[in-house]
Amino acid sequence: MGMIVHPPELYPDEQINQDVLRPVFVTTWKWWILVAISGGGFMAGLATWFYMMATGMWVSGLHRPVMWGLFISNYVFWIGLSNSGTVISAMLRLSKADWRRPITRAAEAMTVFALLIAAQFPLIHLGRTWLFYYILPYVNQRQLWNNFRSPLVWDMMAIMAYLGGSILYLYLPTVPDFAILRDHAEGIKKKMFTLFALGWRGTRREWTTLNACILSLALLVLPVAVSMHTIVSWDFGMTLVPLWHTSIFGPYFVIGALYSGMALVITIILILRWAFGWQKYITPFHLDKLGKIMLVAALVWFYLWFNDYITAWYGKLPDEKIIFDIKNAGPFYWWQMTMMLSNTMVALPLLAFKKFRTSPWAMFILTIFINIGMWIERLLIVVPSLVQKGPSFTWTTYHPTWVEWMLTVYPLAGFTVLYLLFVKVAPLISVWEIREDKVACATKKMGQAELRAVVAE
Amino acid sequence: MADVYVVAAFCEVDAAADGIKRLLAADFPARNIDVLTGVPYPPEIWGLPAPRSNIRKIAALFFVIGAACGFTVASGTGWLYPLPTGAKAIISLPAYGIITYEFATIFGVFAAAIATLLEARLPTMKNLPYHPRVSEGWPTVTVRCADSQNIDGAESLLRLAGAQDVLRHAV
């Protein structure tokens, strides 16, 4: 055969409505339990954060010269996770890949929530969080602006641009679906969805502008995603810190973000698939496609990692060698090995097999391991360079306290709770896009096969 | 007497397109006819003049404006309050290029979104014609009629074309 036809069947609109909208209206006890658990973790993390704000950062394991520890590696990790949703959706929309339709919404939502979570970490790690607004470019009586020469300001601007773009990119395409929900809902939910739907009716003008807008946003947001991850890498790359000061970090962070983000997209859609019985919509076909993208990301990630590795290894610059050695032969050796194992040695060969890529359970387990590996990768970027930086008289080691570990659980719980709430607000599969697919697609008999044909502009 | 919309819901796209064809043939002006759909159909299928969108141009324009603003804010604040830091120029072009780009994108993104809302005339609080079946995928033709004669005419034309359900919506 060799050919997978997508989607294998075209469902009537009513059934799509029923399948996809059901999670918005029907709430099971499982949802409540999940909300309770993740909400509890979220509140505990929040309490930890406020505790640290109230008592001082001495409750963390940070000290001189390890000024950035788990907080920043969590930040980089979650920023990375936020990458793939909007990026994959924008890329596929721009390339008019029709198979994107069932996964874009879930992926875009992932971006927004991961970004909302990630953006908290720069605040968490501030010594005086309550004065965070000093970093914003605003007119004030002190006649002092922020320092546009600082990578942190670039970072803040990039996050704002990407967050703004991603929220709009998630919200505007959801408006037609809100209109559907409005038509199906009752009571308070109807009021809520009426508000969200903005009075959408589906006129020709509305559709034309929306499509144009989505296209423009996709065009604008895609490079911003690249710029944001690059700028995050510049938080490190602009410094004089050994093994941070490298030009490979830009693409390396972008591809690392794509890699971990893709893994999370797959994890999430698989969970949705099982939770809501969406086997009809999210099929092995999608896993295969996403798996291929992830395979490419994994290859490029390893390629760039190896670039970075061999440059330091061969160059043996004294400063860099110190950090290189503690990563590859010293106390961080096992972290490094775990990362390489899950991200390359296991992931690469497995992803090469279609049979593996199309197996939901296998992919689910692998993607989770990839993200553990990517979290370690962030840790290995941030911490080793700091523990033995500068005059060796000041070298130390770093042992995170319970505060840092709580605030490592916090983003996961926060992300989960946000996602769970979002399930009750919007359909996680874009209804109108699925339907558009149905309208646009037909089967065409060609020779002995019935092939899929697409009507396109 | 206020205008009345005739709202006709069809099962089939072809039937809806046929209804529009009949309306146009009966001299209903194209600007009074619209179609409400649950999915974006290619505009050509209705036989009505396709609406045009300027979103991309507006986004591009604001991208440029944003770029100008970004560079002005970055270099202007530096120039007004020159604080030397670590032998980086007060107007550090490479650094300000980044700010310029991010400002441009923020402007472009928000301009695109706002322009979309303006162009699509959303959000609206107006009492506009709608049929609840639109969200179930029924293409729905709306015709704006000024007098009762036209209303009846339009309704019969649309029913002839195969409209499943016809409503009258007074504005």
Add this chain to the structure above:
Amino acid sequence: MADWISDKGLQTATGPRAAGRRWGLVVDLDRCTGCGGCVIACHAENNLALAGPLDTDQGRSFDWIRIERYWDGEYPDLKAQFIPIMCQQCEAAPCEPVCPVFATYHTAEGLNAMVYNRCIGTRFCENNDPYNVRYFNWFEPALNWPDPLANQLNPAVTVRSRGVMEKCTFCVQRIRDHEELARIEGRVMKDGEFTTACAQSCSAKVLIFGDLDDPGSEVSQLVQSDRRFRLFESLGTEPVVYYLKGGQG
């Protein structure tokens, strides 16, 4: 315009030369016995907080100037070296541009200024500081001056609060005092008229503070020495702390 967009141009427009002074410090390693008088003098002058045993061991104590000690060899063929390290007040300070809020910047006299009020505690400056001479207030330092120990505090120096960075200022309060004094007396500041707390405490005269732009000053004489070097010079940070090598050199 070229002044504004070139790295060196700003120094002529608004930078170090404009003030007519460029403070510098010479550290003669050949005289240093590592006695630590400078360390405590700095504590006394600059209201450095106590961290206590547990936090000191955690690496959270404050030493704007610290005596680093380096070992070489094995007993009995052993060598050790003391080197006092304080903020190098780099002319191309890597810690300055990374601050997002201008909490640290370069003053017209070439000082690496730290504006505590402005600091939000990103700690980026210490990351990008190759000398590790910036100190973060991990806890509320004021609480570690139990009654009546706080009476010793120098009113000319701010007591830093929790969450801000601090570092050696070249005793900027003394610079300002004597600047004012010279202005009132209608004269120019003399070389050696005052010095930093660390240099003042040093009986061995290891530390010499003064104006590098004044050709007659002791520091500008001393930096002519063949023994001079600067810390991590290859990084291009252009420190104004000049070390004079020990040994027979």
Add this chain to the structure above:
Amino acid sequence: MDRRDFLKLSGLTASTLVLGGCEDYHARLEAYAVRPEDMVPGMPTYFATACEMCPAACGAMARVVEGRVLKLEGLPGHPVNHGGLCALGQASVQMEYHPDRFYGPDIRTTRGQPSTEYLALERTVHEAFASTSRPTKLIDNMKVGVMSFGKPDFKLGDRKWADAHAQTARTWPAAISRLARGLTSGGAATLILVGHQIRGHRHALLADLATALKAPAPVVVEPFGDDATRVANAAVYGRPELPTYDLANSELVILFGDDLFTSGLAPTYYTWGYGAMRRARPDIRGMLVVVGTRFGEAAAVADAFIAVRPGTHGAIAQALLPSSSGGISLAQAATLTGASPDQIEELALLYRTLKPVLAIGGTEVAAQTNAVPALAAIAALNVAAGSVNRAGGVLAPPPPPIADMAPPAPASYRVLRQWADSMAAGAIQSLLLVNVDPFLAFPDAYDLQGAIQKVPFIASFSTLPDDGTAMADLIVPDSTFLERWGDSTPAVGVGAAVGNLIQPPVDPFFASKPVEDVILAAAKEAGHDLGHADGEAYFKAMWAKLAPDTSVPGTQSPWVKALRVGGISRSASGPDYDAHLPILTAPVAPAFRGDPATRPFHLVPVRSTKYRNGLGSALPWMQEWGDPMVTGAWGGWVEINPKTAARLELNPYDEVKVESDRGSLLLGVVIYPGLPEDAVAIPLNFSRVCGTRYDSAAGGSVWEATQKVDPGRGADVRALLEEVIEPRSGQLAWGATRVSVTPTGRQVPPGKLVLVSKSIQAQENPALPHVIHREFKVWPIG
């Protein structure tokens, strides 16, 4: 009205200036007419005085702002410190404002227990602090965002504080009466133990008191006596005094034992001399060679370090001497000391070629049972090289400007022990502990507490709580040297006749009283009028003995001049030494207590530059400062050679039990490259059972900022020391103990071992501009 009266006016009676009924300390009106002339809000005033933290007698300037002394700085041009000031001197302001300073006198009914009156007093003062004038409020005013200049001083303006002060002061007459009764009951059986702060005319006054009581002369107690040095000096130079070591003009300095710059008797003077020796002469860079067992601060800056076995320093000295005066061969010296013959030969070559040469014996030599012959051999090096009475060599110290200011010589351990024995025998009726903690001078092996308990009446004059004071029936706290009069001369020669005049830059912060005021009043009450009204009058009278300088017309009286410049100094030198080369016997082998089989390690107790003679340990800055070599802070540790540590499988922060035949200590391990494999070193941290919160052995106080509980400093190394007495001088040989080291298998509890720098293994020297790091090693921690 003189300045002191102005201070009084502004201080104690400031409450009269407070607006009636207005409790807020901000509301202090300060009339220009009555403001002390030298007080401008926000502007510092400098007073020339002298530092009394150690016997060095450095000249100092006290910076005073609005009645508060903020900083002690070196007096420019002073012959001892030449404008510098050491760490301990800088930290003296923390003694002034020490949170555990005695508020006022205390008559105790049970030894070790504060009286109810004192506790009430303490509460009053605490309340005064806790009310409007809480110092944290002072800090609030100075914090980020608030202008700090010109805020009124809380002490001056606060009525509650003034009330507390006055209330505290009211307890003095009773305390003085109690002391007078103690003097009467003691009579000739009164023993006066004094610390190094009792010097100059304060010492003379106590000597007068002893004479009046027909009691023995005051006994000077120093934790580390220099008796062996004095005996050796007497033998070689002809006089026991501690000479001037003229490092500044020397070409080769040979240090035997390496604590000269950091914990010697005049560290600032020697540090200045070292700096000048290295770089003050355009064409000459003096050389420094250190002969020692432990590689310490001086070795770190030396050109060469010759490692010798403990107690064999003298053999190196003898190897350099001519055989006619008992010199030995290089090979013999190498065998005896374990040093390499090449190194000794190189040293011998330097010794012969460079002039002038200066050989100095340090406390590492003096701490052994062969101290006197070893120190004599070292002193003989100077004689043989012709360095005696010569610039760059050993000079005789000039007599002090006022004859009776001569620095008192500390009593040897043997003498101290005799006095302690007579206490134990009940022969002492009254014991005056004048600014001294006798426990610091005794190893725990001697039951000093049992001896002191036998004394019926003990009065302590200490400013800060210590173990000796805990035994006292009466505490009459002395004012710090920033609050009282005094004078001093350096304990060692500094190439000039120096008499420091100590003047009070500020009023006593608490209701303490200077020793001389108390002694004069109590003696008078006990029927011995010593002839002076109070301390100030006493010192004025003493300094009146100084002849006015008539060479310049219109000069001020010596008193006024001394007040202005901090005393008097004349460049002079004493009568030349009549030195002769002694005929030395074969090197005397040191004796050690403890079986080498079961106690395989030599114990090297280190006089840490942090804690010095014991005053440093009470001051938080000195505690928190990581010492130069180990970077250890807050208490003690045990230093172990890396190879030994590897053999015992010890890592830094591991806990070990260090045990001698006398006792044992649990300590954290520090890997220290500067020790031989068969020795361990422990700093004398001078922790106290009844000390302040900072030097308390047990700890337990809470750090407010982090709510972390202070784990305490642990016991001092004195717990391990054997009571071995150097037979010729009677000095305690505190380097003659052998110990064993047993790992406990645990890590030391958090905060018991505090290292500022964690990378204590071989590190690259960043001073080399291009090579930044060559190798790295960070020991696992935490």
